[in-house]
Amino acid sequence: MRFLLLNGPNLNLLGSREPELYGSETLELIENDLIAKAKSEGVELECFQSNSEGELVNCIHEASKNNVQGILINAGAYTHTSIALRDALLAVAIPYVELHLSNTLARESFRHKSYLSDKAIAIISGFGAYSYELSFLGLLNHLRSHK
Numbered sequence: 795m796r797f798l799l800l801n802g803p804n805l806n807l808l809g810s811r812e813p814e815l816y817g818s819e820t821l822e823l824i825e826n827d828l829i830a831k832a833k834s835e836g837v838e839l840e841c842f843q844s845n846s847e848g849e850l851v852n853c854i855h856e857a858s859k860n861n862v863q864g865i866l867i868n869a870g871a872y873t874h875t876s877i878a879l880r881d882a883l884l885a886v887a888i889p890y891v892e893l894h895l896s897n898t899l900a901r902e903s904f905r906h907k908s909y910l911s912d913k914a915i916a917i918i919s920g921f922g923a924y925s926y927e928l929s930f931l932g933l934l935n936h937l938r939s940h941k
């Protein structure tokens with residue numbers, strides 16, 4: 795199986811960005827841990843981060859051509875604003891899990907709106923870096939039992 799992990803704007807700053815909210819692990823560490831975890835489950839995990847909405851959209855289009863079967867997405871602030879990302883995910887029709895380090899529903903009201911949630915398989919929010927592993931395991935379990 796092949797999965798894609800997508801991270802949106804400002805997540806390249808993990809480790810130094812508001813550590814009280816987002817923890818001290820860098821994105822590189824999170825990605826490497828998850829690549830290893832995925833490998834041990836027989837899954838090839840591709841990782842991509844961008845601060846640009848259009849690049850994220852292009853990457854979702856590419857995922858379809860590259861036979862990606864599942865997407866893990868932390869769209870950062872684009873979660874709350876981007877119809878384009880929603881449309882891209884729906885266009886390729888690849889099952890996805892929406893994930894967040896922080897519990898967005900416990901934060902400012904503008905973070906309560908998500909353009910991705912209602913079409914996601916599931917939402918994992920609030921477990922810090924562990925949200926990534928939980929999302930991966932959930933997606934894997936879902937795809938294995940929905941073959």
Ligand code: DQA
Binds near residue numbers: 805869872
């Ligand atoms: C975030 C939550 C978003 O509201 C915020 O804009 C982020 C990070 C999270 O992982 O908790 O950039 O997606």
